[in-house]
Structure formats: C-alpha cells, structure tokens
Amino acid sequence: MHRSFLQKLSHFGMAFLLLLSISGCHFGADNEYRDRTHLSQNSAITTITLSGWQSNPNESKILAAALDRFEQKYPEIRVKYEVINSQYMDVIKTRLIGEVAPDVFYLDALEAPLLMKYRVLEPLDAYITPDFNLADFNSALLQAFQYHNQLYGLPKDFSTLALFYNKKAFATAGIEPPPQTWQALQTVSQKLTRDRNQDGKIDQYGLGFAPELARQTFMIRAFGGQLINTQGCAAFANPAGLKGLQAVVDQYRRDRTAAQASDVGATWGSEMLGQEKAAMVIEGPWSIPYLKETFPEIEFATAEVPTIGEKKGTMAYTVAYVMNRQCQHKAAAWKLIAYLTGTDGMKAIATQGLTLPARKSVLAELGYENHPIYAAFVKGAHYATIWQAGEYLPTISAHFNNQFLSALFGEQSLETAMKKAQETANQEIYLSN
Amino acid sequence: MPRIWQRQRSQEALSGYFFMLPALFILSVFLVLPILSALILAFCKVQLLGEVRYQFTGIKNLLRMIADERVWIALKNTAEYVAIVVPIQTILALGLALILNTNIRGKKGFRIIFFMPTVTSSAVLTLIFMWIYNSDGLLNHILSFFNLPTYNWLGDPAIALKGIMLMNIWSTAPFFMVIYLAALQEIPASLYEAAQIDGANRWEQFFYITLPSLSPVTFFVIVMGIIGTFQLFDQSYIFSGGSGGPNNSTLTLVLLIYNYAFSNLDMGYALALTLMLAVVIMTVTLLQRTFFREEQVH
Amino acid sequence: MTKNSQSNTFLYGLLILYSGVTVIPFLWALSASFKPLAEIASGSIHFIPQQFTFANYQYIFTQEPLFMRWFFNSAVVAIGVTLFNLLFNSMAGYALARIRFPGNQFWFFLIVAVLVVPGQITLLPKFLILKSLGWLNSYAGLIVPSLVNATFIFMMRQFFINFPKELEEAAALDGLSRLETFFKIVLPLAKPALAAQTIFIFMGSWNEFLMPLVVMSDPEMFTLPLGLNAFKGQYISYWNYIMAASMIFTLPALAIYAFFNRYFIQGIAFSGGK
Known part of the structure; x- marks a missing residue:
C-alpha cells in the first residue's frame, strides 16, 4: 500500500523531470531569443516589447500584420507583442513599479493624468519631426495626453457612442425615423418594450444601457452639470448634474423600459441587442464588427445619440501609444510608435472598423463621414465629452458606479446616492494625499 | 537519541543546522522579513511609482x-x-x-x-x-x-x-x-x-x-x-x-x-x-x- | 428490518440528491464546453448538446497560443514547489524532532509563532522584496518564497516525534550518518505524512490565484488560473470557450485527486485532528 504511494510519487518526479526537459527546450528557445538580443548589440537588432489589450481575436491579427510590415521596414528592430486582457492598468502599474514594464504600451486617456504626473512616461515632443505631421491629429485627442506642455502619448484611435437600433423591431413597432430627442427615445422605448410570449416577463426592452460613469458623463453635462471642480474633486451632485441622470433612473425604475445587461443575462449592451433583448443600445463602433460576426441575422442601424436638454452629447474614448521612461531603446521604440500612428500604420489598423482613426486625413480617406453606419460616430466627435477628468477619475468613477447602481435598484434616491458618491470619493481623494 | 551520534555534539549541531538551513533561509527572507517590514511600512506613506519614497506618517493610516x-x-x-x-x-x-x-x-x-x-x-x-x-x-x-x-x-x-x-x-x-x-x-x-x-x-x-x-x-x-x-x-x-x-x-x-x-x-x-x-x-x-x-x- | 431499509432508502435519497447538487454544476459546464456559441446564446437548457462540437477545445489550443504555456507554467510551479516542500519540510521537521542542536527550541517556537500570522500580511512586502531581487515575472518569484511551509514543518515534527527510535539506533550502529539515516531509513517510512503534504501543497499551488496575480504580470508567465481569468476578460460573452478552458484546467487536479484520493481524506483528517 505504502509502496504504491512511493511509486506514484516517483512517477510524479519523473513527470517533473520530463517537464523540465521540455522546459529545457523552452529555456533553450529563450536563450536563443536572448542570443538574438545579444547579437543585436553587435549587429544592432533591438527588441521592443509592446503591450496592449484586444477586444476581439481579429484585432490582434491585424496588429500582428502591421507589426510584420514594421519589421520588414526596419529589419534591425523586433517587436514582441503581449496581450494583457484582465485588469490592464493594474498590471501595467505593477510592472512599472517592478521595473519590468513594456517599452511601448496602450494607455487609456482615463489613466493618463496619473502616469504623466508620476513621470514614468517618456515625453515625445523631442522625437516628433515636421513630416510626422502632428497637426493632422484631432487636437482634442492630443490634449488628453498633454501635461505641463509636454506630449506623452500619441492617440492610436478613438471611439464615440451612438444609438444602435434593431431595424426589424423598429419596423414592427412602426417607428420611423429613430428618436432625435431623449423624450422621443423614452416614448419609443415604451412601444419597443414587449412581452412576446405573454408570460409576464419582458423579452425585449426598449433600451439597453450601462450604468457607469464612463457611459453617463455626458448626461451629467447635459443640463450644465460638471463632473469635477478645478481641484479635480467630484462636483456632480447638484440639480444641474442630476437632471440628466434622473432621466435614466426614471426610465429604468418608473417606466421599466430599459435594462442593464445583467438583468437579461447578457454581459454587455451589444449582446443585448444581438439577442434581441433590447431594441436600442448606446454603444461604440467596436460593436459593429461584433454584431456582424456574432449575430449576422440582426439588422441594425445607427443614429446620433438623441439630444438631451436640447444639446447634442455623447462620450469619446481614446487610447494612445506611450513610451516607458525606462525604455532602453528609445529611438527604436519611437520608430514603432511613429509607424503605428503614422498615416499608413493607422490606416491599416483602422480598416477593421472597431474604432476611428485619430488622424483627420485617415478618417477622411476611409470615408467614414459618409458611411451609413459610421457617420453617426464621426459626427459625435464634434460634441463628445472625452472620458478623462484629472488623476482622480478612477476613484470618482468607482464611487459613482457603486452609488448609481444602488439608486437604480431603488435602495436610495438618486440625489442621496450621488451626494454620497461625491462625498466618499472626495474624502478618499483627500485622505490619500 | 542514538548514543553514537550524541557523542559527536558539534557534528550534531552541524547536521541540525544543515537540515534546518533551507527552511530557516526561506522563512526568514519571505516570512519574518515581510512581517517586520509590514509592521513598519503600515505607518508610512509609500510611493512606488516613478521615484520610490517612504515617508513616516504615524497613525494617519x-x-x-x-x-x-x-x-x-x-x-x-x-x-x-x-x-x-x-x-x-x-x-x-x-x-x-x-x-x-x-x-x-x-x-x-x-x-x-x-x-x-x-x-x-x-x-x-x-x-x-x-x-x-x-x-x-x-x-x-x-x-x-x-x-x-x-x-x-x-x-x-x-x-x-x-x-x-x-x-x-x-x-x-x-x-x-x-x-x-x-x-x-x-x-x-x-x-x-x-x-x-x-x-x-x-x-x-x-x-x-x-x-x-x-x-x-x-x-x-x-x-x-x-x-x-x-x-x-x-x-x-x-x-x-x-x-x-x-x-x-x-x-x-x-x-x-x-x-x-x-x-x-x-x-x-x-x-x-x-x-x-x-x-x-x-x-x-x-x-x-x-x-x-x-x-x-x- | 423494514424500518431499517426504509431509513436506508431515505438516506440514499439524501445522498443522491446531494450528489446531484455537487455534480450538476460540473456537468453543466462540461456540456457548455461542447456546445457552439449559438446554442448557448439561445438560452436553451439541454444538458446534452444539440449540436455536439469539439470546436471550442480546438479553438482554445489554436487561437490562444499561450494556453499551453500557462499550463506549463502552472505545472512547473506546482511540481517544483511540491517536490522542494516535501524535502525541506521533512528535513526541518526531522531536525526539530530528533536532532539536539543549539537553538532547536527557539526555532521551533518561532515556527509555531509564524503559524499564527495569516499569509495575507506577507503579500505586499513579499512583492517589494521580489521587486528588489528582480524576481518579479519569473518562476523564481513564485517558487522560491513557497519552498517551505511552516504548517507542514510543524506537522512533520509532530510526525517524527512519534517515530520509533529503534530504527535510527540500528542505523547508527551500522555506521550510517545522520544524512544517510534520514534519506535511507526515515524518509521512506514517512510516506503517509508525505502523501498528505504532496496533495495539499500541489493543490494549493496549482489553484493559487492571489500570489501569481501579484508576481506574474507578463501574459507569458501567467499560471492557468490567471490565464483563465484573462481569457474570461477577452472572451467575455463566449461561455463555450470559457467553459472548455475551465474543463482543461480542472482535469489535472481531478486526476490527481482520483489518484491520491485515499491519502487526501487521511491528510484532511490529520490536519483537522492536530
């Protein structure tokens, strides 16, 4: 009996040795890799690591193709691309602390102020040449990566939000054209909210929405509210700031014509639209390839986000390539950034249609302004609120999301909830300093 | 304790520490040291990103x-x-x-x-x-x-x-x-x-x-x-x-x-x-x- | 007699009911791993897939090139940690139990004292120490801090204290040194205790989430639980892939469990009874 255990254990040991010998191959590969970098010192081949996230597998294929072309153009540079898909910013910050951060990485505008303040990013102004044509970039996007008159990141792309709607559902309910104002949106939502099989459970909601500050900031601004004050502290809990949000809460609680993804067993807005659990959602261009691939039978169209408070409004999100200040091969890293944000690199990546290119010339060349589906997103760029608000936004956002949800579930009134969100966020900001 | 081994006291001490060495080393570096540093750093403000800085803040935390x-x-x-x-x-x-x-x-x-x-x-x-x-x-x-x-x-x-x-x-x-x-x-x-x-x-x-x-x-x-x-x-x-x-x-x-x-x-x-x-x-x-x-x- | 068989039927009913509660989540996950996404998205609740497919598994291995790497990382870390723990914990436990050396009592006291300190407290300082050693993002960063385990040193000491002395006496008379005695005589007889350790340490390391999350930030260095979590982040609504990946991850642990299950139960009883 006992012998059999030892035998088992020795089998285990054998298996481990076997694994180690396989790992020998792995380490061998690593050594080879190191040799290559070592070699690089002689024949000047440098390896640049690039980290980012990907929202679908296709995205990294297209990026990989672009990186191949980059390596062909600059044979002395190799790019090692790593995908980080969970808690991206926590990972990047941890790696920056541990001094094992990638040379070049994606940075969301949201998190840019913090990293720029702590001086862990390389300022890029000195690298930019006139023929890079910085003026071609959308200036609002560039601004998101400027700090004390220095530029720390070059926007790779941007996205705005627009209204997606299910054409068939609209036709069935006799709605034409899509709602232009928020009142109209609420009215059509009632027509679109349906219990198809009469079991007392709603199968299709009018609107699918995400109760997150990242999606709702423009609602705060719709009636003149402000997200933060000049010190960067939360300042949205006042009547002007709450009026827009109240409309969202009312539609959810009073009208019951809107749903969050988790209410209907979906994980995000476009999945609700695809599964016909919501007839309208407010989402970004990344939903377009997703809907086409995952739900090819759904006929959808887009329109600008309905006006609220007689003003147009939507959100814009932007992500930049930034360079690690501790990067060992800054010249090569810059070449990579310049290639990927140059006209050709940007065009190659933008053609997949997940996001919009940050260069005006590329945006014009791809014809998105007149595209039936993409036009709404391009128009949105003129009046969108960029998702960025000082270095404390992640904190403010976390508190807002928590309290807004509790208002949606009726645990407290919107006013109480938002006052609490503002107080707790500001208290945390105060205490952390 | 076998008598033969007991006679060689220094030998015993040596083999004792030989047997304990890996455990003592690991436990002191990855258990005792962390516990002590936790006790100290809990009373500090620690900045790790960019410049590393420690600042004693007393009971503020x-x-x-x-x-x-x-x-x-x-x-x-x-x-x-x-x-x-x-x-x-x-x-x-x-x-x-x-x-x-x-x-x-x-x-x-x-x-x-x-x-x-x-x-x-x-x-x-x-x-x-x-x-x-x-x-x-x-x-x-x-x-x-x-x-x-x-x-x-x-x-x-x-x-x-x-x-x-x-x-x-x-x-x-x-x-x-x-x-x-x-x-x-x-x-x-x-x-x-x-x-x-x-x-x-x-x-x-x-x-x-x-x-x-x-x-x-x-x-x-x-x-x-x-x-x-x-x-x-x-x-x-x-x-x-x-x-x-x-x-x-x-x-x-x-x-x-x-x-x-x-x-x-x-x-x-x-x-x-x-x-x-x-x-x-x-x-x-x-x-x-x-x-x-x-x-x-x- | 009839009363007895009645109550037996009742007990069987309870046992079968609870077995169902235990097994159904696994079966449901297994079944999802063989369904195409369309069937999952349609919200049907058939345990037997309507359109049985291996595509999900195939997809994971072809489209997620790092999957094998994560598997490999988990195996290296778990097996490495287990083997070293078996050796080092037993050595330390034996020394504390049997060898008279200066400081013996002190070290024993210290080990009992650190047993009381919960592991979480060491997490952040460990991170800082690994950073200064330059071991973040490396196998060493995950393996070395867990090479020994105070709980099992304690357990091994208790085990060796009750170990018959006569064997060692005989070995000493035969002219064997401490070292030889330990490896040739003592260790082979410590199998039940080693078995319990093997299982707990392997399972603990294989399933560990928090420490790898902190130490490993490069996707190539992820262990499977982290990889699985990252996978979930990427394929957020692709439950077919997530479940297939989960099943692959679970199999080795279940296999070891099936392999060693008797020792497992003994080990738990041992740890509970101490």
Missing part, C-alpha cells in the same frame, strides 16, 4: 481606516458572510458526515463525488457559477421550473454576495465533512454500547454522546470557517472583475487591500489594512487555541 467607509462595508459583508455561511456549512458538513458514517453501501463513492468541489480551483468554480448564475442561466431556469422567484444573481447588489455564499457553502462543506467523519470514527463504540444498555434511543445517543464528543471538532470547523471568510478573495475578484461590485456588495477585506495596493498604489495604507486583518485573524485563532486546549483537558 489607522485614522484613515476608521473614516474609510469601504473598510466598514467589507467588514459588514464579512460579518454577514460569517453569520450565514458558517452555520449552514457546519450543519451540512455534520449531516453528510453522519450519513456517511452509517453502514450504508457505496459510501466511498459518494465521498469521492462530494469532495470534487474542494479540489477544484476557486477560479474555475467561480467561472462555472457565474455561468450558472447568469440571469438567463441554469439556476434561474431551475427556480422558475419550480415556480420560485428568479434573481439577477450577478448584477443585483442585494443578491450578488448571496451567490458567492452559496458557492462557498457548496465547495467547503465537503472539506469539513471529512474532518467530522474522522472525528466520528474516533468516538469509542463502547460509549454507544453502554448507552444502548441503558436504553437510550438514537436521538438520545446523538445528543448525549455524538454531539458532545464532536464539540472540539465543531469548534475547529467554525473557527476555520470564520478565518476562511476573512481571507476571501478569488471569488470576489473574479465575480466582480476586481471591483467588489455591484455597489460594493462583494467587497472583502483582502480585495480592498489588493485594490488599494495595486489600483490606487497606496501601499502604506494597504499594509495598514493588512495589519488590521492580521490582528483580527490572529485573535480568532488564539481564541480557538485556548478554547481547544480547555476542551481537551475536560
């Missing part, structure tokens, strides 16, 4: 803790969790152990099946349960089949923690069941025989022999359950995507510590929280040890 609403929410969640999970999983474990302790056939097979959740990674279990808890998922289908109310298990702040509780009862009860089973087998059969002679029925035997004999184990199981609850992290992290949401309803102390350390980069405050957690757990453990000893004396 402790004061912050008292004013920090999320700390109280995490403690409240933990208390709720202890109040619901620990009794249920203890009773369930005892019940299963009692059944498996009878002369029933095939109990080995049942034991193997019951034990499966305990050996499965919490990461996997959490994913499986998220899939089952989906509003349109298996659990809601089963509930509606029996005409019971269905819930938004993942999104509703009032329900999300219950979902994690249910999963944890399911996965840890079998572990405690085995501990009970071992303890049950150690109760001398003579006790039952004597009771039978005295005319005690099964219930009387259970209440006057089984339960008192198991009380030290029960105490152990309860304390382990409480400590496990304080250390809850994986499930909440995966469930909420790291945020402890919806609306802080799945926030636990360890998750809060992780968030302060790696999202807010507030290492000093995170360590102060860790210290508080350590004090709580150590108190519970010491209580258990003292009680446990007393029980054994009786």
Whole structure:
C-alpha cells in the first residue's frame, strides 16, 4: 500500500523531470531569443516589447500584420507583442513599479493624468519631426495626453457612442425615423418594450444601457452639470448634474423600459441587442464588427445619440501609444510608435472598423463621414465629452458606479446616492494625499 | 537519541543546522522579513511609482481606516458572510458526515463525488457559477421550473454576495465533512454500547454522546470557517472583475487591500489594512487555541 | 428490518440528491464546453448538446497560443514547489524532532509563532522584496518564497516525534550518518505524512490565484488560473470557450485527486485532528 504511494510519487518526479526537459527546450528557445538580443548589440537588432489589450481575436491579427510590415521596414528592430486582457492598468502599474514594464504600451486617456504626473512616461515632443505631421491629429485627442506642455502619448484611435437600433423591431413597432430627442427615445422605448410570449416577463426592452460613469458623463453635462471642480474633486451632485441622470433612473425604475445587461443575462449592451433583448443600445463602433460576426441575422442601424436638454452629447474614448521612461531603446521604440500612428500604420489598423482613426486625413480617406453606419460616430466627435477628468477619475468613477447602481435598484434616491458618491470619493481623494 | 551520534555534539549541531538551513533561509527572507517590514511600512506613506519614497506618517493610516467607509462595508459583508455561511456549512458538513458514517453501501463513492468541489480551483468554480448564475442561466431556469422567484444573481447588489455564499457553502462543506467523519470514527463504540444498555434511543445517543464528543471538532470547523471568510478573495475578484461590485456588495477585506495596493498604489495604507486583518485573524485563532486546549483537558 | 431499509432508502435519497447538487454544476459546464456559441446564446437548457462540437477545445489550443504555456507554467510551479516542500519540510521537521542542536527550541517556537500570522500580511512586502531581487515575472518569484511551509514543518515534527527510535539506533550502529539515516531509513517510512503534504501543497499551488496575480504580470508567465481569468476578460460573452478552458484546467487536479484520493481524506483528517 505504502509502496504504491512511493511509486506514484516517483512517477510524479519523473513527470517533473520530463517537464523540465521540455522546459529545457523552452529555456533553450529563450536563450536563443536572448542570443538574438545579444547579437543585436553587435549587429544592432533591438527588441521592443509592446503591450496592449484586444477586444476581439481579429484585432490582434491585424496588429500582428502591421507589426510584420514594421519589421520588414526596419529589419534591425523586433517587436514582441503581449496581450494583457484582465485588469490592464493594474498590471501595467505593477510592472512599472517592478521595473519590468513594456517599452511601448496602450494607455487609456482615463489613466493618463496619473502616469504623466508620476513621470514614468517618456515625453515625445523631442522625437516628433515636421513630416510626422502632428497637426493632422484631432487636437482634442492630443490634449488628453498633454501635461505641463509636454506630449506623452500619441492617440492610436478613438471611439464615440451612438444609438444602435434593431431595424426589424423598429419596423414592427412602426417607428420611423429613430428618436432625435431623449423624450422621443423614452416614448419609443415604451412601444419597443414587449412581452412576446405573454408570460409576464419582458423579452425585449426598449433600451439597453450601462450604468457607469464612463457611459453617463455626458448626461451629467447635459443640463450644465460638471463632473469635477478645478481641484479635480467630484462636483456632480447638484440639480444641474442630476437632471440628466434622473432621466435614466426614471426610465429604468418608473417606466421599466430599459435594462442593464445583467438583468437579461447578457454581459454587455451589444449582446443585448444581438439577442434581441433590447431594441436600442448606446454603444461604440467596436460593436459593429461584433454584431456582424456574432449575430449576422440582426439588422441594425445607427443614429446620433438623441439630444438631451436640447444639446447634442455623447462620450469619446481614446487610447494612445506611450513610451516607458525606462525604455532602453528609445529611438527604436519611437520608430514603432511613429509607424503605428503614422498615416499608413493607422490606416491599416483602422480598416477593421472597431474604432476611428485619430488622424483627420485617415478618417477622411476611409470615408467614414459618409458611411451609413459610421457617420453617426464621426459626427459625435464634434460634441463628445472625452472620458478623462484629472488623476482622480478612477476613484470618482468607482464611487459613482457603486452609488448609481444602488439608486437604480431603488435602495436610495438618486440625489442621496450621488451626494454620497461625491462625498466618499472626495474624502478618499483627500485622505490619500 | 542514538548514543553514537550524541557523542559527536558539534557534528550534531552541524547536521541540525544543515537540515534546518533551507527552511530557516526561506522563512526568514519571505516570512519574518515581510512581517517586520509590514509592521513598519503600515505607518508610512509609500510611493512606488516613478521615484520610490517612504515617508513616516504615524497613525494617519489607522485614522484613515476608521473614516474609510469601504473598510466598514467589507467588514459588514464579512460579518454577514460569517453569520450565514458558517452555520449552514457546519450543519451540512455534520449531516453528510453522519450519513456517511452509517453502514450504508457505496459510501466511498459518494465521498469521492462530494469532495470534487474542494479540489477544484476557486477560479474555475467561480467561472462555472457565474455561468450558472447568469440571469438567463441554469439556476434561474431551475427556480422558475419550480415556480420560485428568479434573481439577477450577478448584477443585483442585494443578491450578488448571496451567490458567492452559496458557492462557498457548496465547495467547503465537503472539506469539513471529512474532518467530522474522522472525528466520528474516533468516538469509542463502547460509549454507544453502554448507552444502548441503558436504553437510550438514537436521538438520545446523538445528543448525549455524538454531539458532545464532536464539540472540539465543531469548534475547529467554525473557527476555520470564520478565518476562511476573512481571507476571501478569488471569488470576489473574479465575480466582480476586481471591483467588489455591484455597489460594493462583494467587497472583502483582502480585495480592498489588493485594490488599494495595486489600483490606487497606496501601499502604506494597504499594509495598514493588512495589519488590521492580521490582528483580527490572529485573535480568532488564539481564541480557538485556548478554547481547544480547555476542551481537551475536560 | 423494514424500518431499517426504509431509513436506508431515505438516506440514499439524501445522498443522491446531494450528489446531484455537487455534480450538476460540473456537468453543466462540461456540456457548455461542447456546445457552439449559438446554442448557448439561445438560452436553451439541454444538458446534452444539440449540436455536439469539439470546436471550442480546438479553438482554445489554436487561437490562444499561450494556453499551453500557462499550463506549463502552472505545472512547473506546482511540481517544483511540491517536490522542494516535501524535502525541506521533512528535513526541518526531522531536525526539530530528533536532532539536539543549539537553538532547536527557539526555532521551533518561532515556527509555531509564524503559524499564527495569516499569509495575507506577507503579500505586499513579499512583492517589494521580489521587486528588489528582480524576481518579479519569473518562476523564481513564485517558487522560491513557497519552498517551505511552516504548517507542514510543524506537522512533520509532530510526525517524527512519534517515530520509533529503534530504527535510527540500528542505523547508527551500522555506521550510517545522520544524512544517510534520514534519506535511507526515515524518509521512506514517512510516506503517509508525505502523501498528505504532496496533495495539499500541489493543490494549493496549482489553484493559487492571489500570489501569481501579484508576481506574474507578463501574459507569458501567467499560471492557468490567471490565464483563465484573462481569457474570461477577452472572451467575455463566449461561455463555450470559457467553459472548455475551465474543463482543461480542472482535469489535472481531478486526476490527481482520483489518484491520491485515499491519502487526501487521511491528510484532511490529520490536519483537522492536530
């Protein structure tokens, strides 16, 4: 009996040795890799690591193709691309602390102020040449990566939000054209909210929405509210700031014509639209390839986000390539950034249609302004609120999301909830300093 | 101690330290040193990003803790969790152990099946349960089949923690069941025989022999359950995507510590929280040890 | 007699019911891993896939090139940690139990003292120490801090204290040194204790989530639980892939469990009874 255990254990040991010998191959590969970098010192081949996230597998294929072309153009540079898909910013910050951060990485505008303040990013102004044509970039996007008159990141792309709607559902309910104002949106939502099989459970909601500050900031601004004050502290809990949000809460609680993804067993807005659990959602261009691939039978169209408070409004999100200040091969890293944000690199990546290119010339060349589906997103760029608000936004956002949800579930009134969100966020900001 | 070896005292000392060396080295670098540095850094403001800076701030971190609403929410969640999970999983474990302790056939097979959740990674279990808890998922289908109310298990702040509780009862009860089973087998059969002679029925035997004999184990199981609850992290992290949401309803102390350390980069405050957690757990453990000893004396 | 069989039926009913509760989540996950996404998205609740497919598994291995790497990382870390723990914990436990050396009592006291300190407290300082050693993002960063385990040193000491001395006496008379005695005589007889350790340490390491989350930030260095979590982040609504990946991850642990299950139960009883 006992012998059999030892035998088992020795089998285990054998298996481990076997694994180690396989790992020998792995380490061998690593050594080879190191040799290559070592070699690089002689024949000047440098390896640049690039980290980012990907929202679908296709995205990294297209990026990989672009990186191949980059390596062909600059044979002395190799790019090692790593995908980080969970808690991206926590990972990047941890790696920056541990001094094992990638040379070049994606940075969301949201998190840019913090990293720029702590001086862990390389300022890029000195690298930019006139023929890079910085003026071609959308200036609002560039601004998101400027700090004390220095530029720390070059926007790779941007996205705005627009209204997606299910054409068939609209036709069935006799709605034409899509709602232009928020009142109209609420009215059509009632027509679109349906219990198809009469079991007392709603199968299709009018609107699918995400109760997150990242999606709702423009609602705060719709009636003149402000997200933060000049010190960067939360300042949205006042009547002007709450009026827009109240409309969202009312539609959810009073009208019951809107749903969050988790209410209907979906994980995000476009999945609700695809599964016909919501007839309208407010989402970004990344939903377009997703809907086409995952739900090819759904006929959808887009329109600008309905006006609220007689003003147009939507959100814009932007992500930049930034360079690690501790990067060992800054010249090569810059070449990579310049290639990927140059006209050709940007065009190659933008053609997949997940996001919009940050260069005006590329945006014009791809014809998105007149595209039936993409036009709404391009128009949105003129009046969108960029998702960025000082270095404390992640904190403010976390508190807002928590309290807004509790208002949606009726645990407290919107006013109480938002006052609490503002107080707790500001208290945390105060205490952390 | 063999005499031959005893004679060579210096040799003995040398081989003693040779045997202890790996353990001493690792424990001092990765256990004693971290504990000491935690004790110091908990009273500092630590900046790690960019320039590394330490600044002694006295008890500021402790004061912050008292004013920090999320700390109280995490403690409240933990208390709720202890109040619901620990009794249920203890009773369930005892019940299963009692059944498996009878002369029933095939109990080995049942034991193997019951034990499966305990050996499965919490990461996997959490994913499986998220899939089952989906509003349109298996659990809601089963509930509606029996005409019971269905819930938004993942999104509703009032329900999300219950979902994690249910999963944890399911996965840890079998572990405690085995501990009970071992303890049950150690109760001398003579006790039952004597009771039978005295005319005690099964219930009387259970209440006057089984339960008192198991009380030290029960105490152990309860304390382990409480400590496990304080250390809850994986499930909440995966469930909420790291945020402890919806609306802080799945926030636990360890998750809060992780968030302060790696999202807010507030290492000093995170360590102060860790210290508080350590004090709580150590108190519970010491209580258990003292009680446990007393029980054994009786 | 009839009363007895009645109550037996009742007990069987309970056992089968609870077995169902235990097994159904696994079966449901297994079944999802063989369904195409369309069937999952349609919200049907068939345990037997309507359109049975291996495509999900195939997809994971072809489209997620790092999957094998994660598997490999987990195996290296778990097996490495287990083997070293078996050796080092037993050595330390033996020394504390049997060898008289200056400081013996002190070290024993220290080990009992650190047993009371919960692991979380060391997490952040460990991160800082690994950072200064330059071991973040490396196997060493995950393996070295867990090479020994105070709980099992304690357990091994208790085990060796009750170990018959006569064997060692005989070995000493045969002229064997401490070292030889330990490896040739003592260790082979410590199998039940080693078995319990093997299982707990392997399972603990294989399933560990928090420490790898902190130490490993490069996707190539992820262990499977982290990889699984990252996978979930990427394929957020692709439950077919997530479940297939979960199943692959669970199999080795279940296999070890099936392999060692008797020792497992003993080990738990041991840890509970101490």
